[in-house]
Amino acid sequence: MKNNMSALDIRICLSELKDLIGAWTGKVYEIDGTFLLKFNPPEKERKELVIEPGRRIHLTEMKYSTPDHPPSFPMLLRKHLTNTKLTEINQPDMERIVELTFEKKDKQLILIAELFGSGNLILCKENREIIAPYRSESWKHREIKSGQKYRYPPKKGKNIxxxxxxxxxxxxxxxxxxxxxxxxxxxxxxxxxxxxxxxxxxxxxxxxxxxxxxxxxxxxxxxxxxLSAEVSPRIIYDKEKPIDFIPFSFKSKKNQETEIFESFNSALDNYFQKISKQRTESKGKERLEEKLETVKSRLEKQKNHLQELEAKAQETKKEADAISTRHKKIDYTLEKLRGIQETEGWEEVEEEIQKSPETREKWAKPIESIQPSEGTIIINLPETPVSLDFRFSSFENASRLYEEYKSAKGKMEGAKKAIEETEKELDEIREKGVKPSEKPAPKKLREKEWYERYRWCRSSEGLLIIAGRDTKTNQEIVEKHMEPSDLYLHADLKGAPHTVIKGKKEKISTSTIEEAAKFAAMHSRAWRRGLANADVYWVKPEQVTKEAPAGEYLPTGSYMIKGERNYLTVPLEAAIGIWKKDGTEIPMCGPPSAIDSHSDFLIKIKPGPEKKSGIAQKIKEILQDKTGREIDLDELMQILPPGSGTLEI
Structure with missing residues (x-):
């Protein structure tokens, strides 16, 4: 199985990353040694770049489970790279090294990804002085440490x-x-x-x-x-398992099962997701086997212990019964022994015990051995040999053994219960497996609808309501997506988003207009100002024009409204729920009445003092608890109203 990219793979992958040039850098995450860099290219959808030192670099469409509390190195990258512009991506001398150059004002930074050996990720200044490496390393020919100049490793071959x-x-x-x-x-x-x-x-x-x-x-x-072959990326399989990825058809692999992709980045993304899933499943099976063996071993020890307790209980009961049956004979022996010991000493007792049983006196005949220092004596009875404390009577010795028997019986019950619990645990592990001890493999992201580029929600009646996010998307809302059957809305505040109800042939109801007005208000500055209510007007599409009155000028993204405006005063309130579409669960934010119509539950929000990021984190935890699936924090940040707020719990 191929586990990393060759120099040629890197060259072809980078040739497809031209769209990233000029992109603004967003957040950086680290997921178990894999780095995820988010970019916002000009006039294009957000892109995400995966860098796994020592193995790979490519765009991804997968959903990674990002940590709530990032480690120190990705936080350092965020500090230096967030809001910088990506200006260059290079592969020096066709080595397995990628250099990403970033600019911010008059400052330049270089992020170097080493994709050979154990790999590394190194942030440098423009003069190649290392700001910080992911991993500090030292060899006789170079050092990767903060403050050192970055140097390439010695070349190992010719440039192909x-x-x-x-x-x-x-x-x-x-x-x-x-x-x-x-x-x-x-x-x-x-x-x-x-x-x-x-x-x-x-x-x-x-x-x-x-x-x-x-x-x-x-x-x-x-x-x-x-080197000049036309790119035709594919994954190669062996018995339905991915084993290789190639940028074009290989003559040496012509008879193998392949899957063709539109881009090499897509092939890489799918390949590494598949082997990551395989690796996760394989590790899961290994952990399952290890857990099973551990529990089986414990069960065997518990069963052996139970057998020992049962044997001990039987032996103790047998001895106690034998003492009870032969108590007269035992008491006679013990009384004689104690009497001789008190009058003549242990020497006389031992002298008698050393004789053969046939020639001993009557009291000493059943004695097998005696330990004066420990106070114990072993007497041979017809049923079984018994060990007694010669300082006590047969009744007292039998009582002690009966208590030991009861104690053993109690321990046996505890052992049986422990065995039952262990057998139950074993069955549950076989049925459910074990919980993963690491992050799950990335999952392929769902294909987003066109309107998710904008702010959006569905009215109670199912009509789509969309609003712009910035100057460009505001312009698109009006000039690209507004049609004669729609309605246009705008909060009566400067800088509010253009909002459109996507209508159908029938007349748009007053309830949908009111919900759209609330949607327009919640995404305006009224929310950020903490207002309780806001005025919103609506008009027909033909009333919206780019033509300014004579002698006046309209800024880009601004429009004139002709004729009468229809005003509504609406409260500032919002809610989040889960909209189910074609088997997919999508977080949706909008007026409470609209969310309530499409979601099994809703979380209400109002303007308030808590930061948006804190609100988003709380909502994420609630949604994950209710849905049982991972929720993207960035997606929540995208759909929430601007500014701070408060949850209505």
Whole structure:
């Protein structure tokens, strides 16, 4: 299975990232060693770039589970890179290194991603002085530490994009075969070296000593052909499992199962998501087996302990019963023993015990052994040998053993209960598995509807209400999406968003107009000012015009309203719920009555003192608790009203 990108993979991937140039940088996240950089390209949808040091770099459409409290390094990247403009993306000398250059006013920063070995991510100043690395490292030829100048690692081979025939001969001269020679000395890896051999019609095991000038010419042609090949990205599978990704069709892999993608970035995104999912599932299975073995081992120990308790209880009961049955014989022996010991001492007792049982006196015949220092004696009874404390009577010894028996029986009940609980735990683990100990694999994002580019909600009657986010989207709302069957609304405040109800052939109801007016108000400055109410007017589309009166000028994104305006005074209030569409659950923010019509629950919000980010975090936790799924905090920030607020719990 291929686990990282080759130099050629990186080159082709970067060629598709032109749209990122000029993008403004947003937040940076780290998810288990993988970095997610968010970008806002001019006039395009937001893009997200994945960088996993040592392995990959590409755009992603996957939904990553981002941490609520980012580690220190991504926070440092946020501090330096947020609101900077991405101006360059380079791959120096076709190495497995990517440099992203950012500018902010007159300052320039470089983020260097090393995609070889264990990898690294290094933030540098314009002069390449290291501000901070993800991982500090030191070798004899260079140091990756704050304050040091960043230096490239020593070159390990020729640059395949500019290799001459003499370079090729030199690269292969000391190698056992051509495929290993190219893999090592052109820094391209085995699969690409094999493809060059296949395109040159040369067996990969061929010794360089056997190559003719014509063969070297064919190898050079194959390399040129690869570098200029038309991109046709694909993932290669083996028994439905992804094992490789390639930027175009490989002759060496022509008989293998493949999946073709529109872009190489998309192929990379899907491939790494699939193997991440496989890796997560594999680790899950390993954890399951480890957990099962741990619980099975505990169960076996518990069963062995129960057997020991049962054996001990039976033996104790047997001894106690035997003592009760033979109490006269035992008391006679004990009384004689104590009497002789008191009058003549232990020497006389021991002398008698040392005789054979047949020649002993009657009281000593059943004694097997005696430990004076411990106060114990073992007497052989017909039922079983018993151990007694010779300082006490047979009744007292039997009572002690009966108490031990009862205690053992109690422990047996506890052991049986523990076994039942362990067996239940074992069944639950087999049925449900174990909880993952790491972040889940990223999931593919749903395809967003066109209107999610704007502020939006659905009225109680299901009509779409949209509003602009900025000057550009405000202009699009009016000039691109407003139609004759719609209605136009605007809060009577400067800078309020253009709002449109997307109507149908039938007349738009007063209840929908009122909900749209509340929607227009909640996204205006009235919310930020903490007002209780706001005035909103509505007109027909034909009343909205870009034509200014003679001698006047309309700024970009501004419009004139002809004729009479219809005013409403509406309260400043909002709610968030979950709108279910085609099996997908989408967070939606709008007037409470509208949200209540489409969601099983709603969370009410009003203008207030709490920061928007704090409100969003609380709403995220509530929604996740109610839906049982991950909620994107950024998505909530996008749909909430501007400014601070307060939840109505």
């Amino acid at each position: 994009s500019s290799v001459s025939r003499d370079d090729l001969k030199e690269a292969l001269s000391e190698e056992p075969d051509i495929v290993r020679g190219m893999a090592r000395n052109l820094n391209i890896g085995g699969p690409l070296a094999e493809e060059i051999c296949a395109r040159a019609n040369l067996a990969k095991e061929t010794s360089p000593k056997e190559l003719s000038d014509s063969d070297y010419k064919d190898l050079q042609s194959a390399i040129s052909e690869l």
